[in-house]
Amino acid sequence: MASATRAGSRSAGTGRITFYVALAVFAQESTWNFYDNRVPELLRDHVASAAVIGLLMGMDNLLGIFVQPYMGNRSDNTRTAWGRRIPYLAVMMPVGAALFLLIPQATSLGRLIPVIFLYALVMNSFKPVSESLMPDFIEPARRSRANAVVKIASALTTVVAALVSLLLVDDHPRLAFAVPAGLMLVAAAVLVWRVRDSRSPAYQAALAEDEASAGGAPVNGASAGGAPVNGASVGGASVGGAQADGTSVGGASGVTGARDTDGRVRLRTVVADLVFAPDRSRLLLIVAVFVFGGAWFASRSLMTPYGVEVLGLSDGEAGGLTLPSGIVFILAAFPAALLAERFGRLRVMAAGIAVFGAGAILGAVVQTPAVTVVALCLATVGAAGFVVNAVVVLWNLAPSSRVLGAYTGLYTVGWASGGFAGPALVGLAVDVTGWRPMLLHIAVLAFVAVLPVVRADRLRRASAPGEGGVR
Incomplete structure (x- = not known):
């Protein structure tokens, strides 16, 4: 009976965090989809060249290649009472919503380009942060079904963008931008109110690794989801070198314990270990x-x-x-x-x-x-x-x-x-x-x-x- 109760509690917890991550992704992708729908038309008011418009619209993808690994790594190294992800989301999601609202207000090319650049920069900055909440909380064996829910939420945003375009763009073009921005503000409020990733198993495992590294104790590579190795469980998260789904990390442990003198794991260290x-x-x-x-x-x-x-x-x-x-x-x-x-x-x-x-x-x-x-x-x-x-x-x-x-x-x-x-x-x-x-x-x-x-x-x-x- 106790085992069934614990299993039910874990399932409920997985469902809740999946919903919160899906909500965050749904909100941010709603703005992205509407951005892709409307910004080319706004650019056409100022630019005749399709090639230039395509180049400007591809800027967000180019930024993502450089910004997202950096911000993901930066959030990995953050330690606060609220955890390592939520502080970034609490600030960046409202800023992203505000910049999104400014896009239709930019009536000249000289104003529009800086606004869409800043919007793309901020949105790319917190995208890996919000998506990383899932592996922080959810054990490896259940991550695929949780990620499926998130992908479904992302796919549904095309419907939202289409509906907003159909119902508002022709008569209220500026108001149309307020709907996706409002969704993102609501998602930010819910995440800040309901999620404390300082309690996540992965965050607790990271703290345990920090302590072990600082004390000179050997750590064989904490699992990404936290399966116990040698019985070393820490706060619901485990420190060891095997995945909770039974797949060992094998030789992929070079980054573990490789922290710089300021206590951070550098992105270059992560990449070097990968390569x-x-x-x-x-x-x-x-x-x-x-x-x-x-x-x-x-x-x-x-x-x-x-x-x-x-x-x-x-x-x-x-x-x-x-x-x-x-x-x-x-x-x-x-x-x-x-x-x-x-x-x-x-x-x-x-x-x-x-x-x-x-x-x-x-x-x-x-x-x-x-x-x-x-x-x-x-x-x-x-x-x-x-x-x-x-x-x-x-x-x-x-x-x-x-x-x-x-x-x-x-x-x-x-x-x-x-x-x-x-x-x-x-x-x-x-x-x-x-x-x-x-x-x-x-x-x-x-x-x-x-x-x-x-x-x-x-x-x-x-x-x-x-x-x-x-x-």
Whole structure:
């Protein structure tokens, strides 16, 4: 009976923190989606060049590559009575909302560009902080289903942005910006009121590692989720070198205990450990994120011209090709998490990439609008298997609770860099071959992404016999 009560309490706690993280992501992504919808039109009032508008709209992704790992690492090293994440969210989310409200007030290009730059800088700064709350609180074995809920919340923001555009933009263009900003202010208030990440298992484990490092005691690498090793449990979080899902960290412990004289784990130390550690599975995973991110973004950003050039659709009709697959992603996200818990995350990720590639091949072979929509839906089912689980595997392979925020940022580096490179690479291939084989080019890129995932899976099973991938 006591065991059942504790299990119910853990489940309720997991549900609560999942809701709070999903709320934070929903609020911030609502502003991002509306930003992507409206800011290009605001820029067109001042700039005639589509290339310049595209460059300005891509600025936020470029900032994210540099800012997010830094801010994730900075929050990892923060120690306050409220924890290491909430202090940043309490300040930055209201500032981001205020800057968002200023965007429609900027009536000249000289004012608009600084406002959108500051908005992108602030939003990128707290994105890895809010997302890192999840691995701080939730044990590794349950992170996929929690991340699925967060991804669903993020996907729903496209609906919110569309509704705000339909209901408010034409008659009240400035008021329309207040709705997403208000959502972010509400989310910030709820997080500050209800969440104290100083109580999270990962934060308690980080404090224990701090104390052990300061005292010269050897620490073999606290688990990212806190599975006890040698019985060393600290405040509900454990200090040791195995994941709570049974997958050992193996050689990925070089960063543990490697704090500078001021007590901080530097980002350069985290990156050096990732690149040079004997266990290559984490680096392989980021390579896979980069390559698959390229395939995914290419399938999204180039689909409208493909629909016009190959399928003979109008701009509006071609722009709607991806809408059904967006709904499919929402439906597929949670099953992808459950399958990962059953069969292993790396295996589900590899299978997901294969399904994505198969969908792209189907669209390349039968080039009609109906089959293209079906192909995109099939590809999106596969993408859910990868997207829901990739960052979870990276969290679970992190060598220490002290670097979870940095790993969230490094995941973003891989994903955003793929978003830059993938459409450009596929676009270059289209320049050479024409539009008709575009989906085939995307399939080839996707199948390349399978290779590092399969290799990482083999490395994990070799280092932890009997485990079917990172569970």
